[in-house]
Amino acid sequence: MPFMKGVSPLRRTLKYLEAGRLYLKDQIKIMTINYNVSGDHHSGAREFVFWYVPQIQYKNPDVQISLLKNMTPTPFIRCFYDTGDHMLIDIDSKMKDEIYQHLVNVVGKSKEVLESERIAKEKKDNPANFGYGCEKHCMCEFPIQVSCPAVCPLPKHWRGKYKYKKVED
The missing domain is CATH 3.40.30.10 (Glutaredoxin)
Structure with missing residues (x-):
């Protein structure tokens, strides 16, 4: 070396x-x-x-x-x-x-x-962070993610109560 x-x-x-x-x-x-x-x-x-x-x-x-x-x-x-x-x-x-x-x-x-610089850097470094106090509120705001069920309902075959319990409309 x-x-x-x-x-x-x-x-x-x-x-x-x-x-x-x-x-x-x-x-x-x-x-x-x-x-x-x-x-x-x-x-x-x-x-x-x-x-x-x-x-x-x-x-x-x-x-x-x-x-x-x-x-x-x-x-x-x-x-x-x-x-x-x-x-x-x-x-x-x-x-x-x-x-x-x-x-x-x-x-x-x-x-x-x-210490304040370290905390500020820690929050903004990772773009995968979401939730309160971050850039994105919900995971659905990231590109190529499934849209939020609160805004657009998921298809029934993606939901557990329809898939596993065989609940009909």
Whole structure:
């Protein structure tokens, strides 16, 4: 399996990518991470990029993530909003877990928002759902289904009391 070769093949597994818990807010369109490849106070930023950026990219496919290396004396993260504003987050001398937890608290969606999005997605995902609170009220509203007996009576040979009990008109 060629995808399991190289440095830390664990990062290439689907289970690892789905384990991320940082869902960026919908207003964030671009996220840049500025750090150097050498230096002690950049080590947390390097580890954050190595371990957590693939998860963030997987969970937020609509957000552009840019890594800017060796362009700054201190590491920082800049998030650009769709309104044109931006937010600077200082990550100087912080460890990778501290950076990740700070991003979850500051630019991540809250648990309530994630739960409401999950419920909304669950209801609308399956077109086979019908009944109260769904798009279709009755199964007869789907194409290629038998029309509703409340609207158009079924033929007598399809009904059990005529077929099995031999009830005559």
